[in-house]
Amino acid sequence: MNKVPSALQLGIRRGGLEIRQFARQRESVVFTLLFPVILLAIFGSVFQETIAPGVTFSQYFVAGMIASGLVNTGFQALAITIPMERDVGALKRLRGTPMPASSYFIGKAILIFVSMVIQILLLLGFGVAFFGLNMPTDSSKWLTFAWLVLLGSACSTALGIAFSIVPKSGRGASAVVSPIVIILQFFSGVFFVFTQLPTWMQQVAAIFPLKWLTQGMRSVFLPESFASQEVAKSWELQTTFVVLMIWLAIGVYFSVRKFKWDRD
């Protein structure tokens, strides 16, 4: 008798399957991958002023778009699609096979990470080509960028899976999840310059990961001198790391302990 395949092995297989399924849903591919580009085109055309010497609004906005892309692509998409999969009985069927829950989660994490990478490449390419986006030249900035995308993607995936237990049905999921994400984006300085927001809003935003991701992305795309204009007069990368790790832990805990495979 052969052994059942390992959880990681199956997780990678599931990742491949998830990507294949995603790629065949043309509408959602276009929407997910191009939405940030469209937003950049709109905001970049409307707001042409500079925020600080050498910092255009587009430059500031790209940092926010990448950060909120992580939230949209991971948290929002999963918190909506997983209840749908549950509604049609797909999750219950998986539960009845030897595939462990962790493989399902790994598959989702792979899907989110891959679509995030494609989304970022499109956004950066478009920004450089049409909106004079300046790319960082310092390798340490790219390193920061890499861990932010990786950790942000993992955190967003885990929280999306965890939050999928909240909506009662797939149909109602979007109504529960989307407002949370939109409010979070406004509070976290994605659409506006963070320091211009009321203090209470800044304080609320500081509880959640998006504010930290956005600020971290600014540290990558804005000049070093801009750090003095942040609320804490610095990029606070260490705090960002800690906050994201805490949220990742919360997400993983609820995903593992509370995940719902069946409607009732």
Added chain:
Amino acid sequence: MSLIEVKGLTKHYGDVHAVRGLDLTIEQGEIFSILGPNGAGKTTTVEILEGFRTRDSGSVSVLGFDPSTKGQQSREWRNRIGIVLQTSADAGDLTVFETINHFSGYYSNPRDVEEVIDSVGLQEKRDALIRNLSGGQRRRLDVALGIIGNPELLFLDEPTTGFDPEARRAFWSLIKKLRADGATIVLTTHYLDEAEALADRVAVINKGVIVEISTPAELGGRSTSQATVQWRDGDQIKSEKTDNPTSLVSSLSAKFNGEVPELIVSRPSLEDIYLEMIGGVDE
């Protein structure tokens, strides 16, 4: 030891006692059908056996294993069973082959993917997207996914709902073939003709307990129950219940000088017996 052993199983939801001290044994290699009206505790019982639900009390052993156990042991256990659930409409963007092939990767000793596609009659739909399958074809895909792991024990929940008569017959012969290959099959169905055609034994569940377990032919004393003889006498249809239908028929034959007009000799169908049984408990 029997393949499935259930003793004193109970389960309640709030004030509703869905299962109230149920005992059941299912032997290796049989097709065992569970019958019962909606709300009788049928689904709850089967889902406890499948490891989808926890129980309140009682002992349950499926393939020598407690289905409520979690972790790696549970994976090894699931590797040996197949489950065909009632509804599913997932993965519309994958083809039949892709889906079955993917699921085959979950198991340690899966059946051959092409062979399974053939056996459920989906060869022509091998590369079709699942979203384009008909209801009956989807159901056959469900069955394919249930058997791809080469299970020792297969649970089938209302497997032929939405099948046309021809597809049902084909499905029945597939199930008999699986049994011939050594699998044990637990079938829940609303179709009594299906239970009759397939099952070696049937259990009737009502109000959370087993009413009777027997072969389909013997259920409710069916094989020894009175036969009904019906014939035409002039312009009247007459019928009589009797323990000795043969002698009644021969006396009728004598009376009519040979052929008895519109003669029918029947025993109660499984459905008659079943309805009587669950009606009886309802009182």
